[in-house]
Amino acid sequence: MADEKELIGITVKKNEDFSEWYNQVVLKAKLADFTAVKGFMAILPNAYEIWEKIQEYFNAKIKALGHRNAYFPAVIPESFLMKEKKHVEGFNPEVFWITHGGEDKLEERLALRPTSETIIMDSYSKVVKSWRDLPILYNVWCSVFRHETKMTKLFLRTREFLWQGGHTVHKNKDEADKEVLTILDIYEKMCEELLAIPTLKGYKSEKEKFAGALFTTTLEALMPDGRALQMGTSHNLGQNFATAFGIKFMDKDESEKFAWTTSWGFSTRLIGALVMAHGDDKGLVMPPKVAPIQIVIIPILFEDTKAKVLKASQTIEQKLSKKFRVKHDFREEYTAGWKFNEWEVNGVPLRIEIGPKDLEKDQVVLVRRDSGKKEIIKMKELENIVPKILEKIQADMLARAQKFLKDNIKNAGSYAEFRKIIEEKRGFIKTEWCGSQDCEDKIQEDTTATIRAIPFEHPKNVGECIKCGNKAKFVVYWAKSY
Structure with missing residues (x-):
């Protein structure tokens, strides 16, 4: 059993080798695996069930606002990408091209979708005729394909990943702006x-906005290694795609106008964020609301008391499974300690232990995965206590x-201080910026840090740009990123 315990346990410390720690957690918790196709991953049930919880949450929110789920082809004609040149400039290097159907060469190359805007906008051009048709609020759950990857990092950088993509059509800028910010708030x-x-x-x-967008809004999280991770973006596409694809409508004043469109999305990189943000040296640590298994019950089995302990643990399972996602681990081929270790790797939020001595005292032992805190609870109090512990x-x-x-989040008073923080401590650095892409480019070249977000509310009094010393226009957050 000792060899098996070593096999499933995490062998590196999170703060000593973050990258290797992350890979081990993802693989040993059976979230994902590499495949025979370079750069493509298999998303395993432990992770896909997390994705389903995310889908359930998000679907409920957007459907309450009138959005509907739809699906569009995974292949896009090359001519569609060429219709919006800013779009193709942003994505052409990442495209997988289909050139043949069987042995026959295609008349036009087809791109495996790097994103869905063009194919959906073509569809919208056929259905939008009048202001009465608007808004159109579609959401798509699908996979996307990006060929250009520096290296494979499960969930964070792979050539195919799952995502949610919203695509909406509106009468005017105000409605489109409202949509963009409403979705960002839901994210x-x-x-x-x-x-x-x-x-x-x-x-x-x-520089960092979505290719072809009027503007892009973003959510940025900070990972324990000090790098930022983009969690979701929401874009006002203006009338750019509507102009390219002929999405016009007759307005109330009987004048023909181009529509305003938005797009917004997040991907399975959220699962990678979950691993990094909460995991520890033992493995995953799952928030109860998204955990595929919220509670694991582990009976401590000895031959002479096995029947009684199993009966008690089954009773606990029956009661708790009415409200929670429960796993009853009654396997006899593994020791209790080995099972503790396995479920810690998998990040189950709450463990319930019950053995013959507990049975005599009519109690159980509760162990929190996030803190390791143990608590002895009377059996009759279990149904009342467990919900409170999971909420806590x-x-x-x-x-x-x-x-x-x-x-x-650090403030830098000079460029020298900025460079010192970004190299030694990382994290977000809050500075003032003149708005010049030249300064933005130079800072990225010097430090590899990029502007992650420009806060919606601008301060009234801004000082000097951190790089050039000229009068600043914005306060911004910089960071190295994934």
Whole structure:
């Protein structure tokens, strides 16, 4: 058993080799695996069930606002990408091209979708005729393909990943703006309420915005290694795609106008964020709301008391499974200690232990995965206590993540200080910026840091740009990123 325990346990410390720690957690918790196709991953049930919880949360929120789910082809004609040149400039290097159908060469190359705007906009051009048709509020759950990857990092950088993509059509800019910010707020709440991950919210710079967008808004989280991770973006596409694809409508004043469109999305990189943000040296630590298994019951079995202990643990399972996702681990081929270790790797929020001595005292032992805290509870109090503990775990995990974010936002008074912080401590650095892409480019070249977010609310009094010393226009957050 000792060899097996070593096999499933995490063998590196999170703060000593973050990259190797992350890979081990993802693989040993059976979230994902590499495949025979370079750069493509298999998403395993333990992770896909997390994705389903995310889908359930998000679907409920957007359907309440009138959005409907739809599906569009995974292949896009090359001519569609060429219709919006800013779009193709942004994505052409990442495209997988289909050139043949069987042995026959295609008349036109088809791209495996790097994103869905063009194919959906073509569809919209056929159905939008009048102001009465608007708004159109579609959401798509699908996979996307990006060929250009520096290296494979499960969930964070792979050539195919799952995502949610919203695509809407509106009468005017005000409606489109409202849509963009409404969705970003839902993303923010989802990250906090479901994943227990706080974020910074704001605009992307012109350089960092989505290709073809009027503007891009973003949510940025901070990972324990000091790098930022983009959790979701929401874009006002202006009338750019409507002009390219002929999405026009007859307005109330009987004049023909181009529509305004938006797009917004997040991907399975949220699962990677979950691993990094909360995991520890033992493995995953799952927030209860998104955990595929919220409670694991482990009976401590001895031959002479096995029947009684199993009966008691089965009774607990029957009661708790009415409200929670419960796993009853009654396997006899493994020791209790080995099972403790396995479920810690998998991040199950709450463990219930019951053995013959507990049975004599009519009690169980509860162990929190996030803190390791143990608590002895009377059997009759279990149904009342467990919901409160799970709520506390969820709240405590968010509070710890919020403190980490707050503690790792630094102000830099000079460019020398900026460079020192970004190299030694990383995290978010809050500075003033003149708005020049030249300064933005030079800082990225010097430090590899990029502008992650420009806060929505600008301060009234701004000083000098951190790089050039000229009068600043914005306060921004910089960070190295994934």
